[in-house]
Amino acid sequence: RELRMDQTSECSSVYESATWTDYFNDTYFADKDAAGLGSKKLFTEFKRGPLDGNGFRDNKIVFSGDMGLFFSCKDSTNEDFIWRMTDITDDEIEYRAKLYTTNVRPKDPLVSTGGISFVQSHIELIWRLSRSALTKFLISSTALIRPILEFARVSAVYDALDRAVPTQSRLHIRFRTVVDSDTQMLSFNSDSLIYVPENTNHGINEVRYQPDGTLDGAPDCQFRLDEGTQTQFQCQQTWEFRLVLDVDTSGQVDNRIPVDASGTFEFYFTTYGCELTNNVFDKSTCTPLETDPAKISALITIQTTVFIQDLEDDQVTIILESLTGAENEDLSYGTG
Numbered sequence: 001r002e003l004r005m006d007q008t009s010e011c012s013s014v015y016e017s018a019t020w021t022d023y024f025n026d027t028y029f030a031d032k033d034a035a036g037l038g039s040k041k042l043f044t045e046f047k048r049g050p051l052d053g054n055g056f057r058d059n060k061i062v063f064s065g066d067m068g069l070f071f072s073c074k075d076s077t078n079e080d081f082i083w084r085m086t087d088i089t090d091d092e093i094e095y096r097a098k099l100y101t102t103n104v105r106p107k108d109p110l111v112s113t114g115g116i117s118f119v120q121s122h123i124e125l126i127w128r129l130s131r132s133a134l135t136k137f138l139i140s141s142t143a144l145i146r147p148i149l150e151f152a153r154v155s156a157v158y159d160a161l162d163r164a165v166p167t168q169s170r171l172h173i174r175f176r177t178v179v180d181s182d183t184q185m186l187s188f189n190s191d192s193l194i195y196v197p198e199n200t201n202h203g204i205n206e207v208r209y210q211p212d213g214t215l216d217g218a219p220d221c222q223f224r225l226d227e228g229t230q231t232q233f234q235c236q237q238t239w240e241f242r243l244v245l246d247v248d249t250s251g252q253v254d255n256r257i258p259v260d261a262s263g264t265f266e267f268y269f270t271t272y273g274c275e276l277t278n279n280v281f282d283k284s285t286c287t288p289l290e291t292d293p294a295k296i297s298a299l300i301t302i303q304t305t306v307f308i309q310d311l312e313d314d315q316v317t318i319i320l321e322s323l324t325g326a327e328n329e330d331l332s333y334g335t336g
Helices: 026-030 067-071
Strands: 045-047 060-062 084-088 092-106 116-130 145-158 164-179 184-188 194-197 203-209 222-225 233-246 263-277 280-288 294-300 307-311 314-317
Touching: 145 294, 164 184, 164 263, 164 294, 184 233, 194 203
Parallel strands: none
Antiparallel strands: 045 060, 084 092, 092 116, 145 164, 164 233, 184 263, 194 263, 203 233, 222 233, 263 280, 263 294, 307 314
């Protein structure tokens, strides 16, 4: 059986006509370099992976480039674009594309000459463009403290064999607190992070990083004038959290829809009153105020990676590893 380059689209990974035996021979793959991909327009690099414990090697053909190139891909007829507008509303415009794949594996992994089986799949990609601005906000339990969300980034979790884990998601949150005083600052209360998911079967698996729960370990104040009157210095501190969430996928019946792990995250802080020494903020004089802990809460929408699975041994996964703007800024943090 032969793969025919002329019968595949301009963005296909079939960059030359060859037999299945050639394509899936490790020696054949090892001899390739990026120049060999010039016959097609999308993929840019060969990556030869390490051997796993079963003697299999994870070889990859990778695309890394301008998303505009991906959006300009046409199908095998070279007439129609692979991305098609499928919905348009007052709030958003939706495009969809289908990627077709073939999983090839031995019929019996222990008998290399026992023949091979082919499992065909397709992956539906959905790209939605919002017509309205997305508002990110935090809520503070006290008017004295104003929180500002810098980003909340969701990414995949990988196991020891570099395979994405569909039942977990990694969350990276960073925000600033602005205390309307030049003699007060905050300290994070150790292990006070609370996740209240909309689906109660989700939860926190691991907190990989959180601020030190002591005054000495708290980030120093960055004093800036208030935006309103430009007369009051305010203490601004930056807080960062990294955690892994457990995501319940037992109720997922439609591969086209990602699992929603949205929920409210709560963070608790102690407020300290401090003194000025020679008109300079003196952290060594700070003492906790007799007030309830300040609560910062954020409602964050989390949608996990979509997996398509034919059989237990056949998984096709699409993972967005990075998204970069024209000025090389990381758009996955919402800064573009």
